[in-house]
Amino acid sequence: MSNELLDALTILEKEKGISKEVIIEAIEAALISAYKRNFNQAQNVRVDLNRDTGTMRVFARKDVVDEVYDPRLEVSVEEAQSVNPSFQVNDVMEMEVTPKDFGRIAAQTAKQVVTQRVREAERGVIYSEFVDREEDIMTGIVQRIDSKFIYVSLGKIEALLPVSEQMPNEKYKPHDRIKVFITKVEKTTKGPQIFVSRTHPGLLKRLFEIEVPEIYDGTVEIKSVAREAGDRSKISVYSENSEVDPVGSCVGPKGQRVQAIVNELKGEKIDIVNWSNDPVEFVANALSPSKVLDVNVNEEEKATTVVVPDYQLSLAIGKRGQNARLAAKLTNWKIDIKSESDAVQMGIYPRAGANVPLEDSEDDEPLFSFSDDELDK
Known part of the structure; x- marks a missing residue:
């Protein structure tokens, strides 16, 4: 072994960020095992790698005792004092036992240790890089x-x-x-x-953050996402700035921003609605594109009863209940949808004194719902 090893370790420390001392300690530990395995030695040994010259030496460590029972691990106090008179019982005596051909074994072992440590370090770097990117998009x-x-x-x-x-x-x-x-x-x-x-809802959220600068800089906030991947999704958005239209920001000029996301998701329909802390307004918005006449809220059960025009009942419920199901996920409220005629018959609509601001006029602009096909028209 020579300075070439130390030079290689110095380069590794700079390029891979692996501590030189850590590798040297690992090589020393591996050489102990290699010595015992290759030379059939069971004694207690220490391997020393010289940090200046790169040379390696093996030392047998033996306990100084009055009476020797195992000569591989013990040495008599008389024999120890013949080497150095200062040795006493219970001291540890070291003797060099480096084999003649130990250099070849040392070189092979060092190579294996360095390779293993480099691999572990690279794995550690990759793990550190990607663990910080959980819930991110790539x-x-x-x-x-x-x-x-x-x-x-x-x-x-x-x-x-x-x-x-x-x-x-x-x-x-x-x-x-x-x-x-x-x-x-x-x-x-x-x-x-x-x-x-x-399919994760987080993918949709991250795509909007990429495409919509107002979301990226925090002007517009995505409050909730409900998704049935590949078919339809709903997101609710909000802005503290009254001069910013959160839905319009997500749609973009001529629908360009949302169209890029629809294209990425291979035509998945996306409903973008305004978020509100008022459950009446929020639930009504979430059922877009259906028109809503009234929302009756049960705070204790976190449930709502929604009244829609008879001709919009199927639209409000959606194919296989999808629109209602996504609206419930988006708002985190239970939603029971009734047609106007059924609600009148049941006596729950119109409610006396109820404020019903949800009925749209013919000129009202609908909430936005986009699919790839619709944007091509």
Whole structure:
């Protein structure tokens, strides 16, 4: 062993950020095992790597005792004092036992340790980089596909896109570029493992943050997201600035901003509604594009009864109940929808003295709902 090893460790410390002392300590520990394994020695030994010359020496460590029972681990006080008169019982005596061909074994062992430490350090760097990106969005390239996962290259590592996190309306092929949402970063014995999603509501939120500057700078806030991936989504938005239209900001000029997101999600319909801390207004907005006549709120059960015109009942409920289901997820309120005629018959509409500001005139501008097909018209 020579200065070449120390020079290599110095370079590694600069380029990989791996402490030189940590590697040297690891090499010394590995050489102890290598010595015992290759020379059939069970004694207590210490390996010393000279930090200046790079040379390595092996020292046997023996306890100084009155009576020797195991000569591999013990030495008599008389023998110890013949080497150095200052030795006393219970002291530890060291003797050099470096084998002649130990250099070859040392070089091989050092190489293995350095390789292992470099690999661990690189894994640690990758883990540190990606653990901070949990709940963030990245663009990856599809590498390969099997029955359980799609393997997506994120540069330094392949992420796993499980079947359950894949959009049902998408077909993936190798070399496709896709945006994914990082859901979980795990540290395993084989290195960091990253799980990503195309169906997570967070993906939709991050896409809006990318496309809408007002969201990115905090002028407009996304309050909640409800998503049935590949089919339809709803988001509620709000701005403290009364001069800023949060829905219009998300739509963009001629729908350009929301269209970019719809395209990325392969035609998934997106409803953008105004958030309100008033459940009456918020629930009515969430049922867009349906017209709402009245919202009766039960605070204790966190439930609402919504009255809609007879001809809009099916629109309010949506195909297979989707519109009502997404509205309930978006608002976190239970929603029971009644037609106007049923509500009148049940005596719950119109309510005496109720403020009913929800009935739109023919000239009212509807809340925004976009799909890829609609934007092409």
